[in-house]
Amino acid sequence: RDYYESLSKVRVPLASTQSSLANEVAKARQHIKNxxxxxxSVASLxxxxxxxxxxxxxxxxKENxxxxxxxxxxxxxxxxxxxRVETLESSKPNQVKAEAPKVAAKEAEDSDDGVDLFGSDDEEESAEAARIREERLAAYNAKKSKKPVLIAKSNIILDVKPWDDETDMKALEEAVRNISSDGLLWGAAKLVPLAYGIHK
Structure with a gap:
């Protein structure tokens, strides 16, 4: 029985292989036809x-x-x-200078009362005004030089707390004050009560 089953199993794949080849050929024909x-259809369009x-x-x-x-x-x-720019650049400089006084004359005509609130540079200072200004500048510089030079300062507050109630805070303060550095100046110290007779 096993022998016949093995023969039947071998024959089935051969038949399926032949049918699969036929299917592939049919698919290829359909693809070519499509x-x-x-x-x-492309040729007709x-x-x-x-x-x-x-x-x-x-x-x-049209747009192009x-x-x-x-x-x-x-x-x-x-x-x-x-x-046009080349002709303007090649024109004589005398012509440009001649136009400038006309503009200045128009500006002079526009001023109504002759009071210049913004201190125009066109007018020369009188000798008296220059002398007064120089005196004021000298007085200001002298006053400024008398002021002491401001030195930057920093305040540092140390909050030293004892480890236990037997710590000698006076000895601890002396040990802290023994720290020295350039420009360091120790100030006041005070003992503040915490609780149960302990000070910090």
Whole structure:
């Protein structure tokens, strides 16, 4: 019996292999057929003119021609401006100086009362005003030099607490005051009661 079952098992894969090859061939034929149908539909679409695409292309051509025209106009404008700047730069400096006094004359006509609230640099100081200003500056500098130089100070407060009630706080204060450093000046010290006769 085992012998016949083994034979039947061997035969089944052969039949399934042959059927799978037939299936693959059928699938390949169907794929080729579908590809040919797609190519036929593409060819039929290419033969028919699409009005929407032609409209878009014509609109793009119009925009392109308008942009070229605008660029040409801008190029001409830049060339004319360059020529104008070159003529202005090459003009004589005497002409520019002649225009400056006219502007100053117009400004002089515009001033109504002659009072300059902002201290114009155009007017010269009188000798008396210069002398007064110099005296005030000298007095200010002398006053400033008499002031003492401000020294930066820092206050440090040490809060020293005892370990137990038998700690001698006076001896501890002397040990702390033995610390010395450049510019260090010890100030006042006081014992503050905590509780049960213990001071800090």
């Amino acid at each position: 590809s040919l149908e797609c190519m036929d 290419a033969g028919v003119p699409n009005t929407e695409l032609t409209n878009k292309v014509s609109n793009l051509e 021609s308008e942009l070229k025209k605008t660029m040409d106009d801008l190029r001409k404008l830049v060339i004319s401006l360059q020529a």
